[in-house]
Amino acid sequence: MEFSNFPYLTAILLSCVFGLLIILFLPDEKKQAIKQISAVFSGLTLVLSLVVFCTYDTGRAGLQFAERVTWVPSLGISYFNAADGFSLPMILLTGIVFFTGVLTMRELELRVKEFYALYFLLVTGVFGLFMSFDLFFIFIWYDVSLFPMYLLIAVWGSTRKEYGAMKLTLYLLAGSALILPAIIYLHVAAGGTSFDITALMRPGTFSPFQQKLAFLLLFIGFGILAGVWPFHTWSPVGHVAAPTAVSMVHAGVLMKIGAFGVLRVAIFLCPEGWKFWAPLMATLAVIGIVYGALAALSQTDLKFVVGYSSVSHMGIVGLGLSTLTVDGLNGAVFQMFAHGIMTALFFSAIGYIYDRTHTKMIPELGGLSRVMPKASGYFILAALTGIGVPCLASFWGELVVFIAAFKTYPVAGVSAVGALVIGALFMLRVVQRAFYGPMQAKFAHLADIPFHLGIPRMILAAVIVFFGLFPSVLFDVIDSAAVPFMRGLP
Amino acid sequence: MNLFNILFYSIALLIVVSTGLAVTRRNLVHAVIYLIMSFFGSAFVFYLFGAPFLAALMVIVYAGAIMILFLFIIMMLRVETPEEQLFPARQMWPAVAVAAGYLVVGALLAAHDPAAGAVLGPAQTEPAVFGAYVFRNTWLAVEVTSLLLLVALIGALFIGKRPTHESEE
C-alpha cells in the first residue's frame, strides 16, 4: 500500500464538510454569501477531484492515494480511503456535477441555507462512498447520502414532491436493508475481523455458496439505487419531484452509487456470485434498456422522459457489468460517467426552462428554440448524447458495452442495440414537440440563459464533447483498474 | 414443630393476610397501614433468616420512611377514598388471571427445583461482617446506588415543584 504525501481524498471530503459547517454558521439572511461560499467550496472540491484525476498514475495497478486510519480494531473497521480506476471517474463526475449543481441553483430563494447545507451533506456522502474501501464506511456513506434526499425533494421539489420523496426514501431504504445484512454476513463469514475490501477480496475468502447468496442481496440492494428493472419506479418519480440541482445529483451521481456499489462491493467481493448471477443481470439490464425506452415514449413530462431514459441508460451500465469482461467493466464505468454528465445537463436545461415557463409538460411547451436558443441547444445536445451520437461522451460507453455484450450474450446485445432506435425516437420526439414548431406568444417575453447561469451548462457541455472526442483520457484510467481486476479473478 | 417454624408460618400468614387486606382497601390510608404491617412482618422474617441488619433497615426505611412518605402524599393530595370503582371488571379479571398464572407457574417451578426441598435452619449474620462484605465485594454497586439516590433526590425535587409556569411549557 502506497501512501501519497498529501491526503487528497480526505481533503475533498473535508472541503465538503468545511463548506457545510461554514454554511451552517452563516445567518439565514445572507443568501448571497451562502451561495458564494458554496460555489467556492464546491469549486475547491472540483479542483481537488481534477488534481486527483490528473495525478493518478495509469501505469501503476492497484490503489493510489490510499489513506488508512484504524477506527475499531476489534471489528476491523478502519477509515480507509483510496482511489482506483473505477472510483476516479466517479469522483471526477461527482466533483463536476456538484459544482455545476451549485451554480445552477443561483436563483434559489427558498430556505437557501438549509438547501445548501443538505446538498453539501448529500455530496459528502457520495464522495465518501466512492472513495471508501471499507465495507462499514460504505454503508455509512450510503445512508448519509440517502438521508438528505428526502428533505431536499420534499421541501424544494415540485410535482407530487411528498409522494416522490417518500417513495424514493422507502425504496432506497429497502435497498439499504438488503445491503446491511449482506455486509454483516460477509463480515462474519470472513471471520468477523475485517471490513476491508482489499483484504476480503482475496480469492478463497468466501465459499461459492456464500458469494452467490451475498451477491444476490448486494445486487438487488445496490441495484435498486441503480434503477435496475423492476426496481426502477422510484427514479422517474424522484427525478420529477426533485429540484434542479438535486435532480442533477440524483440522476447524475446517486444512481451511479448503485452501479458503483454493485461493482465495488458485490463484484469485488463475490466474483463467483457474479459469474453465477450474470445472466440474470444481463436479462434485467436488457429488459430495463428496452422497457425504459418504451415507457419514455409515452411520457408527457420532460423530466419523466429523462427519468425513463435514465432507466434505459443505466440498463446499459448493468449490461456492461454483467458481461464478465474487461470491456464490459470499462464500458459500464465510462457509461456511468457519461450518463452522469448527460443527465446533469438535461436537468440543468430543464431546470432553467421550468423556472421561466413554469411548466415542463411537453404539450404546453413548443417553439422554445426561438426564445431560448441556448437552453434548447443544451437540451438538444444532451438528447443527442442520449441517442448515442458519436463524438459525444455517451457513444463510447455504449459502443464498448455493446461490443462486450455482443461477445458474451449475442441476443442481449442485439436487443440492446435495437433499443437505440426507440431511444432516438423518443428523444427526438421530445425535442421536436418541446423546442421546435412555431414560437408561442406566451413565451415571447422570456429571456435566454444569461451568461452567469450559462456557466454550469457550458461546463457540462464541454465535458461531454471533450470526452466524446478524447475518450482515451477516461478509458486509460478505467482500464488500469479493470485489467488487473479481471486478471486477478480465478 | 419448633419455635422457629411456628414463628415463620405465623408471620407468613400475617404477611399474606395484611398484604391481601392492603390490596383490597378502598381507603388508601388503610391500605398503607396494612402494608406497614406487612413490612413489619417481612422485617421479622429477615430477622429469622439471620439478617438483623436488614430487618432493622426494613423497619426504618421501608415501614418507617417510604410508607410514611406515601401517607404524607395521600393526605397532602386529599385522596384518601377515591370515588372510582375499586376493581373494574375489565381490569380485575385479567389481573386475577395473571396473578393466578403467576402462582401456578411459580409453584410448578418451585416444585420442580431440587433446591426447593432444602431446609433452612436458624443462622446469624453479624452486621459488621455484612457491612464488611458489602463494602469489600460490592463497593461499585454501593457507589452507583448512592449516585442513583442523589439523582432521585434531585429529580424528585425538580418534578415535585408546583408547576407554576405551566403555560409556557
Added chain:
Amino acid sequence: MAGIPFGHVLALSGILVALGVACATARRNLIMILLGVEIMLNGASIAFAAAALRWQQLEGQAFVLFIIAIAAAEVSVGLALIVHLYHRTGSLDPEKFNMLK
C-alpha cells in the same frame, strides 16, 4: 422437623409478588400501582434473603440492601411524579395518562 423448607419461603414470596401484580394491574389508582410495585419488591427481597440463608452466601442479603435503596429512590421519584400529575390533571386515574398512545 427442624427448619423451613426453602420451597415454602419461595411460595410466600410468590404469593406476595402475585398480590403485587394484582394490585398494580387491577387498581385504578396511581398510588396503589406504586404500592403494588413495593409489594412485589418486598416479595423478591424475602426470596433473596432466604436464598442467602439457603446457600450461605451474603450476596442475597446485599441484594436486599440494594433493593431497599432503589425502592426508596423509585418511590421518591414516583411519588413526585404522581404529585405533579395530580396537580396538572386533578386525577390519579392511570387510564387518563395515555398521551403516549
Added chain:
Amino acid sequence: MTYPAAADLTLTAAIAATALPLAAFAVILLLTRGFPRLSAALSIAAISVALVCAGLLLVRHGHLETPLEYSTLWMAGGDIVVRVGFLIDPLSLLMLMIVAVICFLVQVYSLGYMAGDPGFARYYAFMSLFAWAMMNLTLAASLLQLYIFWELVGLSSYLLIGFWYEKFSASEAGKKAFVMTRLGDVAFFIGILLVLLNFGNLSILELNSPRAGFLPPAVVTVSALLIFGGIVGKSAQFPLLTWLPDAMEGPTPVSALLHSATMVAAGVYLLARLFPFFSMSPAALQVCLAVGAVSMLLSATMAMVSRDIKQVWAYSTISQLGLMIMGLAAGDYVAGVFHLTTHAGFKALLFLCAGVFIHACGGNDMFEIGRRGARHLKIPMICMIIAAAALSGVPPLSGFFSKELILAALAGRPSPIWLAAGLLGAFLTTYYTFRLIFIILFPRGEAQAKDAHADGHNSEAGYRVMAAPLIVLAAVTGVLGFGGHALGRFLLQGFPGPVPGAGHPTWLPFAALGATAAAVGLAWFEFGRRGADQVGFVERVEPLRELFRRRWYIDDAYRWLLDHVLYRVFSAFCAKNDQKVIDGAVDGLGGSMAAAGRILAVLHTGSVQFRLLVVSVVLILLGLYYFVYPLN
C-alpha cells in the same frame, strides 16, 4: 507511428481537408453566431482549403498502385481498439473530390439562397459539420470509424432537414429521417460487431483482402446483409425509402448536397468501399440487386405522380441510387462508382436549379412554377434541361455513359429480369423527368396571384451567386461522361476485387436509347404538345395514382406500426405497467404495512397498567419456558 517522408504532405493535406470544417463549425457555433457574413466566410474558406487539399491529393496520387493507410489510436480499452485514420485509394480520392466540389459549390450557392435567413450562421455551422463528417467518412480507414462518421452525417442531416424548425413538417421530417436511418444503422452496427467478432479486425483494407476469404461463408453473407441494412437506411432504399422525399422540407441547397449528391450516396459508397467483401457472398449481392431494383422501380412510379418539384428529384435520387446499387451488385464496380460520380453532378444541378425556381416563384408545385414564368429564368432553365437530359441518359451527357455501363453489367447477369427492370427504370425515369420539364416549359392556365415573398428575395446579386455554381455543374455534366474510361482505369488501380469482363451486346445502347426516346415521346404527347391536358397516363387510373401518390402505402404502414403497435401497445403497456403494476404493488405493500400497523396499534393502549400486565404475562411465559426447558 512513423511515416515515409514523402507521405507527409499527403497526410497534412488529408488532415487539413478533414479537420478544417470542424474548426469552422466550432468557431461559428461558439464565437461568430452573431455575425452571419463572417460565419459564411469562415465556412466557405474552410471548404475551399479542403477542396484544394482534395485536388492536391488527387493530383499527387493519380497513379496509386497500392492504397495508403495512415492510422492512429483513438481509443483503447481492454480488447477494444478504435483506430482513426485515412485510407487513401482511388475510390476515396474520387469521393473526396466529389464531396469537396459539391460542398463548395453548394455553400457558394447558399450565399444567395439563404440570404437574409435568421439562422444564416447556424446554417453554415451545420454545413461545416456535415462537410467534416462526410469527408471523414470518405477517408475512413476502418469500418468503425466509417460508422462513427456515418452517424455524424446522419446527425447533420437531421439538423439540416429540420433547419426551419418552426415548420412542423420540417422538424417531423428531420426526426423521421434520423429514426429511419437509425433503423438501418442498427443493422449496420450489428454487422460491424459480427465482423469484429469473427474477423477481429475492422480495417477496410483487411476486410477487402483475400484474408477475409477465410471467414465462414455464412458469416460473410449475414454480416454483408446487415451492413447492407445500413446502406438501405442511408441511401433510402426499399423498405426504408420514405424518409428521403420528406427530407425535402430542408432548404434546397441541403437537399442538393446531402439528399442527392453526397450523403445518400454514402450508402452506395460504402457498398463500393466493401465491394470485394460483398463479392465474396453471391447471395448477399443477389439481395442487394433485388433491393436496388425494387427501390428503383417503386420510387420511379412515385415520381410519376408527384407535383412537387423537389419530391420528384428526391424520388429520382432513390431510383438512381437503386440503379447504382444494382450496378455494383451486378458485379461492375466501375459502373456503379461512375454513375455515383455523374449522378452527384447532375442531381446536385437539378436540385440547385429547382432551388432557383422555388426561390423565384415561392412554391414547390411544378405547375405553379411553370405558370409563374420559370422558363424566363434562362440560366437555370437551360441547366435544368441539360441535367434532366443527363438523368434520362441522353447522349452525350454524363448520365448516358454511366447508365449504359450499368445496363451492360445487368445484361451480363444470367437472368434477363434485371436488364428488363433496368430498361423499365430508364424509361420511367425519362418519362417523369421530361414530364416535369414540359410542365415547367409549357405552362397551362394562369398563375395565381404572385405573393410579394417571391419577388422580395429575387435580387440580382443573389441570382448571380446562385447561377455560377449551376454553370459549373452543367459544364461538368456535359464533359464528365467522356472521362469514363480514364476514371475506370484510375479506379481499378490496385483494386483487389473481381473486375467485370468488358463488352456488352451491341444492341444494348440502342435499346436504352429507344426506351429514352419513347419516354420523351410519351411525355411530349401527354405534357408538351400543344393542347395536351397535362395529365399523365398513370393519373388517369385512379387507384394507381392513389397508390403511387401514397408511396405504395409504405408510409401508412410505418405510421400504423408506430401508432398502433409501438405507442399504443408496447409503450402504453410499459407506462401503464409502471403505474399500475409495479407502483401499484409497491403502494399496495405500503398500504398493507400501514394497515397491519393499525391492527397492532390496538394493542398499544397507552395504559400503564396494561403494560404491567403484558410484562407479567411475558414473565409467566418465561417461567413456563424454564419449566419446560430447565437451565441445568
